[in-house]
Amino acid sequence: MKFVGLLLLALPVCAQTITEAPLVAVNVTGNRQIPAEKILAIAALKTGEVVSKADFDAARERLAATAAFETVGYEYKLDQSGTGFEITFEVHEIDITYPYRFERLPVADETLREALRAQEPLWDDRIPITAVDRYVDVIVQSGVKMAVTWKVDEAPPAPTTIVFLPAATLQNIAQVEFEGNGAVPSAALRKAINGVAIGVPYTETAMRGLLDSAIRPLYDAGGRVRVAFPKIAAAKAEKLDGVDVTVTVDEGPVYRLGEVRFTGIGDSEAAQLARTADLAKGETANFDAVKAVAGRAETKYRGSGYLHVSSRVERDVHDEARTVNVTIALDLGAQYRFGRLTIKGLDVVTEPEIRKAWGSMEGRPYQPEYADQFLDRLRAEKVFENLGKTSAEPHIDEAAKTVDVTLTFGAAPKSSSR
Numbered sequence: 001m002k003f004v005g006l007l008l009l010a011l012p013v014c015a016q017t018i019t020e021a022p023l024v025a026v027n028v029t030g031n032r033q034i035p036a037e038k039i040l041a042i043a044a045l046k047t048g049e050v051v052s053k054a055d056f057d058a059a060r061e062r063l064a065a066t067a068a069f070e071t072v073g074y075e076y077k078l079d080q081s082g083t084g085f086e087i088t089f090e091v092h093e094i095d096i097t098y099p100y101r102f103e104r105l106p107v108a109d110e111t112l113r114e115a116l117r118a119q120e121p122l123w124d125d126r127i128p129i130t131a132v133d134r135y136v137d138v139i140v141q142s143g144v145k146m147a148v149t150w151k152v153d154e155a156p157p158a159p160t161t162i163v164f165l166p167a168a169t170l171q172n173i174a175q176v177e178f179e180g181n182g183a184v185p186s187a188a189l190r191k192a193i194n195g196v197a198i199g200v201p202y203t204e205t206a207m208r209g210l211l212d213s214a215i216r217p218l219y220d221a222g223g224r225v226r227v228a229f230p231k232i233a234a235a236k237a238e239k240l241d242g243v244d245v246t247v248t249v250d251e252g253p254v255y256r257l258g259e260v261r262f263t264g265i266g267d268s269e270a271a272q273l274a275r276t277a278d279l280a281k282g283e284t285a286n287f288d289a290v291k292a293v294a295g296r297a298e299t300k301y302r303g304s305g306y307l308h309v310s311s312r313v314e315r316d317v318h319d320e321a322r323t324v325n326v327t328i329a330l331d332l333g334a335q336y337r338f339g340r341l342t343i344k345g346l347d348v349v350t351e352p353e354i355r356k357a358w359g360s361m362e363g364r365p366y367q368p369e370y371a372d373q374f375l376d377r378l379r380a381e382k383v384f385e386n387l388g389k390t391s392a393e394p395h396i397d398e399a400a401k402t403v404d405v406t407l408t409f410g411a412a413p414k415s416s417s418r
Contacts (some may be wrong), residue, residue, distance in 0.1 A: 023051045024084035030091045034068060034122050041121065042066060043089060056087055067130040068122045069093055094128035098152075100135070103165040103203055107143050112164075115142040132162055139164055155196075155209055170201035171234075174242035181249040184218050189249075192218060202243050204232055211247065219251060220287035225317060225324055226252035255285045258316075258323040262297065264330035273297055273328075285324045287313070294328045301332055305365035307396070307403075308333035336366040339395075339402035345409035354407070357383075366403045368394070375407070384409075 026045050028036040043059040045051065056074055063072045069091045076087040102109050117124065119138045120131065127135065132150045139148050147167035154160050176197050178189045192214045200206065211229050219227040231248035238244070260279045262270040277293045294311040301309045309332050316325040338361040343351050358374060371392030378384065389410035394403045 020050050020052045022084045023047050023049055024079050025086040027088040038122050066122055097126040097128050098160055098162045099126055100162040103163055105144050172199050172242040173197045173202050174237035174240040174244055176245045178247050178249055183251050202234055207232055223254040223284040224252050225255050255322045255324045257281055257283055257285045258325040260326045262328050290326055303367055305335040306332045307336050334401050336401050336403050338362050338364050338366050339404040342406040371405050
């Protein structure tokens with residue numbers, strides 16, 4: 001992970017014959033996420049007070065000290081009357097911020113968040129990596145009577161998160177065993193968890209996240225959508241360094257599919273997808289199969305120019321009937337169309353023939369596989385003798401929602417006799 005250091009900039013300052021004057025206006029430019037009023041509160045310049053360049057420099061230093069900005073600069077000038085100063089701060093915010101949470105700290109989470117918001121008013125629940133040491137200091141001063149450290153948690157499916165936790169070294173997971181399972185064999189559970197858990201520092205929160213990402217899908221595939229892990233016990237490993245973890249599994253009953261529907265598209269298209277989904281009402285709710293259907297739907301629409309299509313599987317669980325209604329919510333995004341075709345490596349005689357074979361694609365919905373399939377067809381039909389290396393490169397214009405295609409022929413092939 002790359003972090004950008006803070007650079008202090010002093011923007012060009014208008015030449016002044018007056019070194020002190022009342023402050024008549026303070027402005028901020030360049031901010032995107034942090035409101036101007038919060039930035040001005042940190043700058044702490046008040047209109048009406050007599051100020052000088054030294055005051056402006058001090059205000060810039062206060063802003064830089066927040067660690068919220070990659071650059072902080074300013075420009076000041078006399079107002080139209082020539083009797084007061086106007087100053088504009090130009091800031092460039094840290095682009096990447098992360099949510100944060102606490103682990104195993106002996107103070108309530110909300111108490112710590114309130115203390116952090118009071119001490120660090122520029123951020124709410126997302127902070128840049130440059131601020132974490134400041135946050136550690138505030139946490140320690142808020143009644144946490146122990147050394148505190150932090151780490152970056154990148155374990156899927158949760159987003160990358162900054163975690164504040166005790167500085168004591170955590171024990172790594174040496175092995176994981178399961179009890180209470182029957183529908184899924186222990187060997188299958190161990191195989192699924194070992195690849196993601198062994199060697200990972202143990203906390204119960206982290207372990208539950210690993211169970212959700214690695215073990216829950218095994219039960220989802222068998223319709224056991226209410227699987228739970230009511231108890232997780234950790235003990236010092238007998239043979240290896242670290243801890244042995246025992247997970248108690250409550251597998252729950254098998255659920256069956258109820259209604260399957262698609263949203264985000266027209267009613268007729270949704271009905272057609274539901275008919276061809278191969279997900280029969282009343283059969284075991286296999287969410288591996290559901291995800292495969294969602295993936296095929298994405299592929300279908302991506303092939304029609306919806307390059308950024310995505311899907312989300314939603315469950316409506318009916319415990320009394322032990323059924324699950326499934327909604328596959330599609331977000332098609334914008335539809336992209338073919339733009340210009342550029343051909344490289346062919347002579348003036350051959351290029352028009354290839355353009356004709358390509359067809360009148362400009363303006364039609366973009367098909368990601370079309371260019372490669374076109375080149376494959378040229379090879380299969382032996383349009384050229386000694387056809388060299390070829391490639392198809394798309395060039396996406398996000399503003400126009402078009403895709404230009406460049407076909408490159410590695411040599412100048414000769415037309416074959418057909």
